[in-house]
Amino acid sequence: MKIMVPLLIVFIGGMLMTFQYYIDIPLLNNIYKGVLDWHMVIAVFALVIAVKSLIERQWKNFRQKTEHPVYPLTTLISFFAVVLLGIFFGLKQGSPVNFIYNNFLVPLQATIFSLLAFYISSAAYRAFRAKNFSSTVLLIAAMIVVMGRIPLGDLIATWTTISISGKDFAILDFPGWTRWILTVPNVGIKRAFIFGITLGIVSTSLKVILGIERGWLK
Amino acid sequence: MKIGKTASILSLLLISFELKGASSGAGLEGMLYFFAFLILFILFRSPKIPSLKTREIAGIKALEEAIGRSTEMGKPILFISGTKPVPSVSAVAGMNVLGRIAKLAARYGTPIVSPHNNSITMIAATEEIKEGLRSANNEELFRDCSIFYLTDSQFPYAAGINALTSKVRPGAIFYMGTFYAESLILTEHGQNTGAIQIAGTDSVAQIPFFITTCDYLLMGEELFAASAYIQNDEASLRSIFMLDLAKAATIAYILIKIFVVNL
Numbered sequence: 001m002k003i004m005v006p007l008l009i010v011f012i013g014g015m016l017m018t019f020q021y022y023i024d025i026p027l028l029n030n031i032y033k034g035v036l037d038w039h040m041v042i043a044v045f046a047l048v049i050a051v052k053s054l055i056e057r058q059w060k061n062f063r064q065k066t067e068h069p070v071y072p073l074t075t076l077i078s079f080f081a082v083v084l085l086g087i088f089f090g091l092k093q094g095s096p097v098n099f100i101y102n103n104f105l106v107p108l109q110a111t112i113f114s115l116l117a118f119y120i121s122s123a124a125y126r127a128f129r130a131k132n133f134s135s136t137v138l139l140i141a142a143m144i145v146v147m148g149r150i151p152l153g154d155l156i157a158t159w160t161t162i163s164i165s166g167k168d169f170a171i172l173d174f175p176g177w178t179r180w181i182l183t184v185p186n187v188g189i190k191r192a193f194i195f196g197i198t199l200g201i202v203s204t205s206l207k208v209i210l211g212i213e214r215g216w217l218k
Numbered sequence: 219m220k221i222g223k224t225a226s227i228l229s230l231l232l233i234s235f236e237l238k239g240a241s242s243g244a245g246l247e248g249m250l251y252f253f254a255f256l257i258l259f260i261l262f263r264s265p266k267i268p269s270l271k272t273r274e275i276a277g278i279k280a281l282e283e284a285i286g287r288s289t290e291m292g293k294p295i296l297f298i299s300g301t302k303p304v305p306s307v308s309a310v311a312g313m314n315v316l317g318r319i320a321k322l323a324a325r326y327g328t329p330i331v332s333p334h335n336n337s338i339t340m341i342a343a344t345e346e347i348k349e350g351l352r353s354a355n356n357e358e359l360f361r362d363c364s365i366f367y368l369t370d371s372q373f374p375y376a377a378g379i380n381a382l383t384s385k386v387r388p389g390a391i392f393y394m395g396t397f398y399a400e401s402l403i404l405t406e407h408g409q410n411t412g413a414i415q416i417a418g419t420d421s422v423a424q425i426p427f428f429i430t431t432c433d434y435l436l437m438g439e440e441l442f443a444a445s446a447y448i449q450n451d452e453a454s455l456r457s458i459f460m461l462d463l464a465k466a467a468t469i470a471y472i473l474i475k476i477f478v479v480n481l
Contacts, residue, residue, distance in 0.1 A: 049337040050337035053337065119407075123430040194422055196438050196465065197420045197439055199464055200438065200439035200442030201307045203460065204311060207453075207457055215310065215449075
């Protein structure tokens with residue numbers, strides 16, 4: 001009973017959601033909308049658990065007198081300050097929470113995002129080494145794409161353009177080669193991945209719906 | 219035989235209704251595809267089909283090596299779930315891998331540190347780790363484990379994990395699930411700490427970043443196959459075989475359609 005009831009709920013729910021995706025029946029559409037509303041309600045309760053976990057962990061870190069107690073303390077003060085400011089002054093344009101969001105959170109997020117540029121450089125430096133045949137192919141393809149994406153690549157293509165029976169032909173056509181690499185082999189391989197992933201998702205979803213996959217019952 | 223007949227009648231009944239995605243091409247074809255898959259799934263549960271063998275997945279085989287190395291170094295292991303929360307299929311597959319990691323960690327007595335960006339995923343991970351430790355008779359290890367919520371936001375989550383990686387200095391880091399732009403920020407930093415890194419993702423755009431920075435990678439469908447491979451029961455193994463069959467059938471369908479369209 002303890003296992004059968006959840007399995008039955010998942011089976012009925014899964015099949016209903018599948019049918020409503022493909023078939024236009026008002027009853028199924030209403031059920032779908034109801035499920036989405038319930039999902040939002042559950043998400044609110046989940047937020048309570050998240051807040052509890054956050055406060056507990058930061059308080060524990062602060063009390064244990066770790067190397068840097070100022071970090072958990074900053075987190076706790078910021079958390080309660082934003083909650084209280086939000087309750088008393090609201091979230092509208094020009095409110096303290098709005099000010100904190102625009103002037104603290106957004107620049108901090110942008111700072112972390114900008115780190116990506118440096119990490120891409122260091123990862124590329126490590127990846128583009130001609131150690132074997134495959135990595136040499138990768139290196140050559142990467143160099144072509146780099147050349148095709150910078151103004152120098154366009155200039156080289158212009159300098160090496162010759163005219164054969166009235167038609168212009170670039171000997172070192174980096175932009176053209178780049179276009180070909182990005183639209184033919186790159187897209188082909190990407191589609192193969194998407195193809196496998198989609199089938200994997202359908203397969204795993206079916207396993208859950210049919211009760212073969214029961215990991216979530218733990 | 220009964221299943222085949224029921225499925226055929228059901229399909230015919232469904233076709234008689236108005237199809238939602240008919241104009242976008244997701245209607246009839248998509249629905250038939252789904253039901254063909256469903257029938258295959260049911261048929262392949264038949265006990266008449268002989269047992270199947272699967273090839274080893276390098277990333278899964280390396281889990282033990284990574285946890286063993288972490289144990290030798292006396293360091294914890296770090297498990298990072300993806301940005302999509304647990305109802306998503308990639309997160310469910312990731313949780314199955316976490317179950318395997320927990321079992322191995324329990325055997326070696328290595329604590330697990332696992333920050334999350336969703337409380338439902340956090341609860342699922344807690345249960346998965348508890349179950350793994352229980353099955354390896356090492357429930358006491360749970361007191362040394364640290365499973366907690368960090369934040370929902372993408373880049374603060376990445377910053378928090380990087381800070382944690384610098385502080386804890388784990389011997390092994392596992393990334394399982396769907397990742398976006400934060401993937402390289404996490405893995406490049408993880409690599410700088412010298413940890414062995416194993417990732418599994420269905421995010422096509424992030425695969426090159428994971429390949430560059432991680433020691434092993436479960437690419438795309440391998441994450442879902444790994445989930446079945448870890449469970450190691452007959453039905454799960456058959457689902458992998460069924461997946462390959464469906465792939466072959468789809469390739470054949472695409473080739474036939476190309477031929478028919480260009481005729």
